[in-house]
Amino acid sequence: MNAWPTRSILLVVGVVAALIGINILAHFTTGPASVLVIPVAAIVLVAAARLAGLGWREMGLSRTELRAGIPYAVGAVVAVFAIVSVAVAIPATRQFFLSDRFDSASAAAVAALVTIPLQTVLPEELMFRGVLQGGLGRLFGVRWTLSLGAVAFGLWHVTSSLGLTAGNAGLSGVLGSGSVGQVAGVLGAVAATTAAGFVFGWLRHRTTSLLAPVALHWALNATGAVGAAVAWHLPS
Template structure:
């Protein structure tokens, strides 16, 4: 094995190890870590990637790549907002938006404009579609890079989905609120986020830009929050 390939493999191992540590700290660490761990880790991982030799283009962050992603970003936001609007308008699907976290317009707006972009979307895209995908691309071909990145993104959501059914009336009604329902909720969340990670990764590869997956990721999360606030004020 050549020295450059060995360094590339070690980079992947280091990035994955860092993601595991950050995930555990963000969900089981002290109070301050809950809000700061992921955003701070994203910045440190980008800086670490640069020190390890990852280029801005490899992470989808060069100026040219960011410009190339603008049309895809706009299209992603428009399509997602249209789909979620229809889903919230239909009683049969509206119930799945009934999350306790966003039962008020104020909470939903703050989440959509502040918490979601700064604590979730930007950090996760920098870490997964930026540093991880860039480092995986040095070791694997496109298919394996996208697959492994998607699986890692799905596993990242295990801890955050542990209470998923307990805080969502639609899901708890369908899956139950006991241990079997909790397990089903986690498995469903991992499957859904793995699929989303595959789409985000493909967008990153297709556009060579981090902007497109950032826009799609934000649109999905933000419309979920806003859709929940609207759903609570409509008949079920």
């Protein structure tokens, strides 16, 4: 384990506190604030981290790191699209893509090309795999850095998964749509996003580049939206 310099500890504590506040604002406010808070906060956190001494390289954002992530990014996108295509084609797994939010091709296209990258993927990767992982890496070894970052990412999704089963026919059919189903949906979402956070973090560590987890994160979310639009128009 590295030394525990006060400046790095304050950086991590400040980032975690900011993430809690950002999450609350994003999911319990209405209007433009709820839409803009996460993207704007991500930019502010990156700027604050730079002022606190966190380097572009530590956040996976230097030119060298970004170039190094290109092959992994392309491979991640191709692999995810292939797997999701198969899952949507199989009736037994197709039901889990039936999200009410993406029941039309236009809604799925806007989500995949605009909303998901700008409001979810880029801000979350900047905050979690960029700033938070960079800060944790100054204090811990790789295992603890990835584990703590993954847990934080999983807990980040508690609020966004509160209505998960209500808007997904496949999930509500399996877990139920009442309070028990809601709790099961939240626990399942936290477990899944914690696991995803670990994979994203490992990919960020393995490639030294933020581009690789950005691509994988986008591919998973975007194919979910596109897969839902396709699933609604295929025979059950």
